[in-house]
Amino acid sequence: MENDIVLTMRGICKSFPNVKALDHVDFTLRKGKIHALMGENGAGKSTLIKVLTGVYSMDEGEICIDGTDHPISIRSPQEAQNYGISTVYQEITLCPNLTVAENMFIGRTPGKTVDWKAMEKRAGEQLENLGIPARPRQQLGSCSLAVQQMVAIARAVDTDCKVLILDEPTSSLDDTEVAMLFRLMRELRSRGVGIIFVTHFLEQVYEVSDQITVLRNGELVGEYEVKDLPQVELVAKMIGKDLEELAVIKKQERTDEAGKEILYQAEGLSSTETRPFDFHIAKGEVNGFTGLLGSGRSESVRAIFGADQVTGGKVAMKGKSVKINKPLDAMRNGIGYLPEDRKGDGIIADLSVRDNIILALQVIQGMGHPFSRAQAEEFAEEYIKALEIKTASMETPVGSLSGGNQQKVILARWLLTHPDYLILDEPTRGIDVGTKTEIQKLVLRLAEEGMSITFISSEIEEMLRTCSRLIVMRDRNIVGELKGEELTQDCVMRTIAGDRREGN
């Protein structure tokens, strides 16, 4: 049995100034197995991965490979690579200015010179092998994010690694791409590679994994065989709460939208990124844009918010015609937008939680009229409490919070402006089940209080639970609008796939 083991981590401890990130965590990976690493945000998954790849140094514990008992020390990603440990991170960690082939080979090719021909040939073969739609000589920056991710995996695959770490690899991929990735993972498994699979998607874990290790608050909960652990139990273990609390949010009895005041109406709205479309939302309504990745759902809401350059169309708020050409116009009209790209468009990582929370309100009020410190603290405190943001203090830089809590900070920022209309673009992506449920509940509560909300999510189930009307998009066109009885997973899928059109 011992020979099966490719990686053992024992008693790993790691502390950061404010928090104990890992507390005596054990982890064992076997040859030819896909081992899922699960846990809520802040549970210590990322820290464990970073310790393993030499990004962080551990305070205590030992790492052994190849089933031996000799602890090795990994001080840099390069050393990790030398030990056969490769990682594909959630954020693309490649260089966009280099070619695809270079990105696959840089930093790990011996020698002082670059053999372009050999490198491009090898890259071309590997890409073809794995069915990745990229050309070796292509500049990486010109590939889509999904393809870039696959190039990162191709790089890892090419290293003949014994341990492959996939850190949230599926969060930016659509279903076909995910299927392709899984095929690849199974192929690698059959070649005897041990794969550590970090993800938030429970279904995906059950689809490909053999084993599961669960972490909670930096501590090890346990290691399980997938077949012995039903999904509900896994969730319970991850969040450490009883199942009742998790109970699916009940489908609320939704009042008819007829007779309700139309809050926002757009006719023929278009931006540089979208085709013209019509859209409206009533007061207190929750609706959503759905469709495959890249179908234009984010672009549509960006047009509503004025985040992309608006090129035409008429917009009315509460019956009055308004012009929304830039985000500030939207904000002044009581529209809030929580962007898809949390890191790029949302948080300002170096600013404190407090400053991030008051940011939007400050902008609306004008920079010439700063809030007093006491007022800012009052606001921050109110929302840290209301949304249960886990932070050491309101002075903590947002960058050091976990993903879910960062998301809550942005949410707090918009709630503070008391918008009439709030757009949430993938608010639950990459955050744990517990927080997800909280956000869904919050959305419904806000709608009850009269706020209109547009909700976008890759998880159809989540949309069905929260939205009373779904606008379905395909290839940048609105292809259907579903409500009431039609709100079933099956129906949505078929509309997306194009089997069924509105009116037919």
Next chain:
Amino acid sequence: MKAPEKNLSQRRREPITDTQLLLTITICIFVFMYVMAMVVWGGGFLKPQMLFDLLNDNAFLIIISCGLTIVMITGSIDISVGGVTALVAMTGVMILNGSLRPFNRIEAALGLSEGSRIVFALLAALLIGLAYGLVQGYLIAYLEIQPFIITLAGMFFARGMITIISVDPQKAPQSLMNILQTRIDIPFLGSPNKKGVMIPARMEIGVVIALIIVVLVFILLRRMQLGRHFYAVGGNRQSALMLGVNVRRTRFMAHLICGILAGIAGFVFMMHTGAGNATNATAAEMNAIASSIIGGTLLTGGVGNVVGTLFGVLTLSTIKSIVTTSGLRDPWWQSITTGAMLCFFILLQSVVLMRRHTGNKKS
């Protein structure tokens, strides 16, 4: 058998990279400008010697620009190079004319001939460049101090050192300058003078050194792992680290090479002028930065090409001679035109890159 064919067709279809695009633009603009100068002003511009004069006068600038291109590709900056060039030139000239006292003692102790002073001047140049590269590289790469501040300090230090070594301008002895200023005659590119006698085109040794350095740096950037690491670090430092690039060492090497090249540039400068002066190579660092940018190197890092830099220097110096030739002899006209051209180039680059990238997004 089908696969290679497919590869070939893929090869041809590949769109050019940003680096290549910017390089093409630079070369086109240089050629356009030079041809325009030939047509409008004729005279000097029609003689090949004009081009060689541009090279002769700017050989040192080509060399420091090569160094700056490397540093800028890694996303860093070095503004000490002008100072280093001047310091090296002053030290070198004083070694040549025998007024550098510590060196005189060594010379007397070893009983060397006058000619060997050239070797010592070269050694001093390399040593000063190396010292600058080592110290600045260490501070920037390993202690992670802002490169702008470190090299600003380096610039002041170098300028200060020049005045400490000698307050008065120094001149190298003519006997040694005759050796240093050896010119290479290129008869077939000559042109007749007023009396109708063919004067061959003349190129200084410094130009040969500069062109060799351009070739070496080109090979470094294109063919060596280290060169590609420069690009990776400049493209995304965090990613480069994750990809297993030794980021600190790479940044260190960039500054080291830049320092050494600044030393060599100082020696070439001395070969050309034979004079040591506190105001030598004033604003050379700014001209080098401007040349690199005109040549398609982005200040943000990750994109750049040394051939472009060569053409950047030529473009910049052509602008200056055009300004002079057109009768605006006051130096500020050169500055104003250079400024305007730089602005134009950067605008052009951003517009081209922006259009290209939004184009990619849509397709």
